[in-house]
Amino acid sequence: MSSKPDRGPRRRAYLFDERRESLALRRIAEIGLLLHGATRLDDVLRAVLVTATARQGAGMNRAYLLLGDEEGRILRGEMAVGPSNAEEANQIWNALHESGPSLTEMAEAYRNSVGRRDVRANELVRRLTVPLDDTADILVQVYRLGTTMVADASSPIPSEAQRVAAVLGVREFAVVPVLARKGSLGVLVADNLITRRAFSKRGVELLELLACQAGLAIENARLQETLAQKVDELGRAYEALREEQEKLVRAERLSAVGEMAVRVAHEVRNPLVSIGGFTRRLLVEMPEKDPRSEYLRIIRDEVARLEQIVGGVLDYVRPPVSAVGMTDINAVVRTSLDLLSTQCDQAEVKVSLCCDETVPFIAADEARLRQAVLNLCRNAIQAMPDGGRLEVSTLPDRDWVLIRIEDTGVGIASDQIERIFAPFYTTRSQGTGLGLAITSQVVEAHGGRVEAESERGVGSRFTIRLPLKEQVS
Amino acid sequence: MKKILVVDDEAHVRRLYTEELKDEGYEVVAAGTGDEALRAFDRERPDLVVLDIRLPDCDGLDVLNEMLSRRRDAHVVLNSAYPAFRADFHSWGADAYVVKSSDLRELKRTIGAVLSLEGASPGR
Numbered sequence: 001m002s003s004k005p006d007r008g009p010r011r012r013a014y015l016f017d018e019r020r021e022s023l024a025l026r027r028i029a030e031i032g033l034l035l036h037g038a039t040r041l042d043d044v045l046r047a048v049l050v051t052a053t054a055r056q057g058a059g060m061n062r063a064y065l066l067l068g069d070e071e072g073r074i075l076r077g078e079m080a081v082g083p084s085n086a087e088e089a090n091q092i093w094n095a096l097h098e099s100g101p102s103l104t105e106m107a108e109a110y111r112n113s114v115g116r117r118d119v120r121a122n123e124l125v126r127r128l129t130v131p132l133d134d135t136a137d138i139l140v141q142v143y144r145l146g147t148t149m150v151a152d153a154s155s156p157i158p159s160e161a162q163r164v165a166a167v168l169g170v171r172e173f174a175v176v177p178v179l180a181r182k183g184s185l186g187v188l189v190a191d192n193l194i195t196r197r198a199f200s201k202r203g204v205e206l207l208e209l210l211a212c213q214a215g216l217a218i219e220n221a222r223l224q225e226t227l228a229q230k231v232d233e234l235g236r237a238y239e240a241l242r243e244e245q246e247k248l249v250r251a252e253r254l255s256a257v258g259e260m261a262v263r264v265a266h267e268v269r270n271p272l273v274s275i276g277g278f279t280r281r282l283l284v285e286m287p288e289k290d291p292r293s294e295y296l297r298i299i300r301d302e303v304a305r306l307e308q309i310v311g312g313v314l315d316y317v318r319p320p321v322s323a324v325g326m327t328d329i330n331a332v333v334r335t336s337l338d339l340l341s342t343q344c345d346q347a348e349v350k351v352s353l354c355c356d357e358t359v360p361f362i363a364a365d366e367a368r369l370r371q372a373v374l375n376l377c378r379n380a381i382q383a384m385p386d387g388g389r390l391e392v393s394t395l396p397d398r399d400w401v402l403i404r405i406e407d408t409g410v411g412i413a414s415d416q417i418e419r420i421f422a423p424f425y426t427t428r429s430q431g432t433g434l435g436l437a438i439t440s441q442v443v444e445a446h447g448g449r450v451e452a453e454s455e456r457g458v459g460s461r462f463t464i465r466l467p468l469k470e471q472v473s
Numbered sequence: 474m475k476k477i478l479v480v481d482d483e484a485h486v487r488r489l490y491t492e493e494l495k496d497e498g499y500e501v502v503a504a505g506t507g508d509e510a511l512r513a514f515d516r517e518r519p520d521l522v523v524l525d526i527r528l529p530d531c532d533g534l535d536v537l538n539e540m541l542s543r544r545r546d547a548h549v550v551l552n553s554a555y556p557a558f559r560a561d562f563h564s565w566g567a568d569a570y571v572v573k574s575s576d577l578r579e580l581k582r583t584i585g586a587v588l589s590l591e592g593a594s595p596g597r
Contacts, residue, residue, distance in 0.1 A: 265554070266527070266554070269554040270483040270486050270554075270573075271483075271485070272575060273483075273573055273574065273575045274483065274485035274486055274488075274575075275575065276574075276575020276576065277486075277489040277493070277575045277577060279575070280575065280577075281492065281493070300575075303575050304575065304576065307574055310554065311554070311572065314555050
């Protein structure tokens, strides 16, 4: 009978312990779910810190997470969570009180309510950063030994804890290792700045369990990030490969077309010289009024046109770049426009030139580059049969030099713009269709590219983009 | 009278050049291959050579080098349908480069200019 009064409280204590135990277990399970649900490293870190500070979690006031760097040189302060004073603490805790009972809901509520309030804690965590060879520091010791240390307010602050105590402004704090499969990843530091509550054994244990879960989650997130990076790299490599392949196919097609064109051009050129040349001789001897002189003039002019086509073909196959020297791009542009001045006047095209004098000289084949600019300018003039404005400018753009040729001409239809650089493509009845192909070939041989933008009825803009670094092939 | 050696593999072109240049008041000899060209070069000692680069038996640029090695003061105007060769430094030993055309005015102008400079810069 006498044992009855004794059994009551003991039993209650036992039940109380059991309930606490099951609550803790539920929390840990929930922490696990929350952590492993986050795949981005940042989200994982935040979830770890929120659960360390949440009432439903380990219930610390502030928590700091430091991770060892890949080279194993420093323990770097990554992220922190926690209010900087009692007022802020009340605001946050009130907001969290409104949230649902689960950790997940809490983490969500925390994310929404805190905003930038834990700036101060994040400042502190950065200041906690410590070199890993500083073995006298408590953080490094925990990291290296993989065991928890608690700085206790009841005893004088030990020397190894003094730095951290000074940074955090508290006498009492706990440091637990964040462990993963391959050893220590970092440390989790927690303090009770606001409530000044002492660390209970159970609280520290919960922190340890949390850190253990955190370690696995961080390791997973890192693996996932590495994986995502690799996938991304692979994607880019694949994309580059595809582009190269397309280029190769295009180049092959071009070279096949080119070879045939050159053979034909070569066979045709000499007869053309004879036909045209003798026609000219006949014309000289024929009286102007003879009606047959008209026929001869037609032959002469047609031959000249054919010679131009043949010349274009033979020009297209010449070596991409041969005479490379330091070239003044502005001078190239100026001479090109000089050469076209008569043509511009005849076509009633107003020319405006805007050279950026800071454009540096680049390694280039001046004559070929001039040809590229000439081709684009000539095209622009031809796109303005009723006159218009031709604007040519040069400008530096980081590692590039740009030559921009803009016209107010007829423009190019969007479905054609892709094809304009293909050899023998032309929208005009006259011309070889090689001008733009040669231009892009020359520019590509300089390691650059030609960009085309156009709007029907408004005009076109061609940009030659040349690299500053020597890349001539 | 200045003597010009025309080197071209095409008979009609040789004939056209010969007639046109004779009309300009030059004495003209012609050759159809590199081999013929070098023999005519030694035999006729022309004041100037109009040289096509594509020849049936050899590369015109080799002919150019051979001519220059035989006579440092030889004047050569390269005449080819390939504008590409203009940028080839092997071509730079020649006095000038004219792209082949049925319109011979540029060629004639160039020949005139090279020959009129001859006195001004002896020994190249």
